[in-house]
Amino acid sequence: MTAGSDQSTARPGASASLGRRLWYGLVRWDLASVTLALVVIAVALMIGAPAFHSAYNLRALGFTIAVTGVVALAQVTVLSVGQFNLALTSIGAMVGLLSGWLMQVGGLPWFPAVMLGIAFGALSGALQGWIIVRSGINAFIVSLALAAAYFGAMLGLSRGASFNQLPPSYVALGRASLFGVPWLLIFSVAVAAIVSLVFTRTVGGRKLLATGANPRTALMSGIATGRVTIAAHTLSGLLAGIAAVMLVARLGSAQPSLGSEWLLPSFAAPVLGGTLLTGGRVLIVGTYLGALLLAVIANGLVLFGVSAYWYQSLLGVVLLLALAIDRSRQSYVLRHQL
């Protein structure tokens, strides 16, 4: 991991007891907090609410993670360059409604309709990136303004309509499973694998991370940081579009409210999984573990009959706790020079 990790004799953990060494290993592990929280909550739920590990409930969890995971990936791609995409909720709503309209009113088969929708999402992301880079306006404000502008344009054009006469083959895909595993989850993991490959194995992915880690250094090293930033936003719009068409297939209808609840989970899942808000570091597996943790918490509240209204509060508390724990974990590692 770190440059000096092979000098094991220099580390204080080397000569310590097994328990100590386990502890040091755990503290150094990036995914420690999210995995521990996940295990503790899952075990508690298995004991407290046996319905938790019923096949039906696990499938429901699978559907939830499938969509939340891709939404989180849409945020991860912009987080990698150290920016935020607040408009991904509106892009999701636009893409969902556009695909729904193309299928129901335009009479298009589902595949081209979905593809056009996703392409439109990528275009909306590209426009956002282009405005940020070319105008130099504060990226947060551009994203906030476009979130409203996109949503307003969508509402103005659709007049609040929703589409629920979608092709049966498309809706069936949203409910189908392979050996009990939802197709949507398999598709979602495949998307995650591709995104992970992009970040770890391609030059473009490394350029994204370099730009996020230090834009000035990246620029000095010959990376066209402006173009890289536009690419990050395009990819984000594309992934938000994919999440939207997945959710439309799952719900069987395209509504303007699609994506309205995405914003907090889109930040919480990556951050819980160790992705840095400041850019330069993404963890795709961690992002999915974060999405799983959020889904398990929501699921647990339902199983224990707690009002869904409290979920939002708990989500905020979990996010803050995770961030605080991770901060102290990092400073512990630094202090003890692990």
Place this chain on the structure above:
Amino acid sequence: MTAPRPLLPDAMVAEAPSRRRFTGGPSGAVIAVLVVGAALSVAAPKFLTADNFEVLAYSVANLAVVAFAQMAVLAAGGMDLSVGAVGGLTAVLVGGMMEAWHVPTPLAILAGLALGAAAGALNGLLVVRTGLSAFIVTLATASVFTGLNLGITSGQPFYYLPEDFKAIGALTIAGVPVLLLVMLAVGAVLWFVFSRVGLGRQILSVGANPRAAELAGVPVERSRIVVHALASFLAAFAGIILTARLGVAQPSIGNDWLLQSFAAPIIGGTLLSGGFLSIPGVIAGAFLLTIVANGLIQLNIDPYWTQLFSGLIILAAGGIDRLRSLNVQRLERAERFALANMPAPRPGER
């Protein structure tokens, strides 16, 4: 307070007027209000009526207080995404105290304001102690506050508020709604704090350059906590006056505040990068946003499009902010250049 208050260096105090010159202050927003207002009074005959003035006055009063909250945090170089959540939570808490527990109106209002300030102090403490960005902290606490609001009310409003509370919202002096005067009074107090009181100047210096402020002896962390508490106090204030105006404590209060809370200060010349604010500018910005939304209705444009216009206005305001901060950067470069090229003092000269 036995220890002497750390004084700001003269340079930092003297900086304010030059910044104002280079950022343009509120003048652009005031001109925009006059132009749009003139255009609307020609295009929409009902725009310049007393009824419409009352509608405008109530919206401006509420929006300006929300925008003051965001302005204060922006001036300190931060941001607060929880203004709407705090406003909504305070509204239902005050409403609930009065309806369910029959708490007297003044006591309920004071308790609501205190809870608001406490929520803000929590925001500030989390930002300072964890070192996390204000963005993520307030995003998370906004979710906590909204969840508390919905958990307490189950999404149901408090309808039966005392008459004396509802009367505040309807009160007028010589045809001018009292709430508008209250907003102006709040603005005057804030103007005094940020231009004449050490604490306000310290907050601005933290926004302009936190490192320089720290070296000059400004308690940076304390200023950040105070400014977050102030912002949530103002958000709570806005939630309470909106409840008084509506006569119902709705859990949905504050849902749509976020965008406008940023738009009004930016239109009015408050720098996103911190260190400069303009209270008349915020009021002018709130006025502009209100008459544009009002004008769309007067011109019979589908309300579905309103959000698109808000988005485009804030984007334009962001563009103007960008030009302003380029001006400030140029000013600072010129100052550095002048300092570097100053002739060395001769012996005997002070």
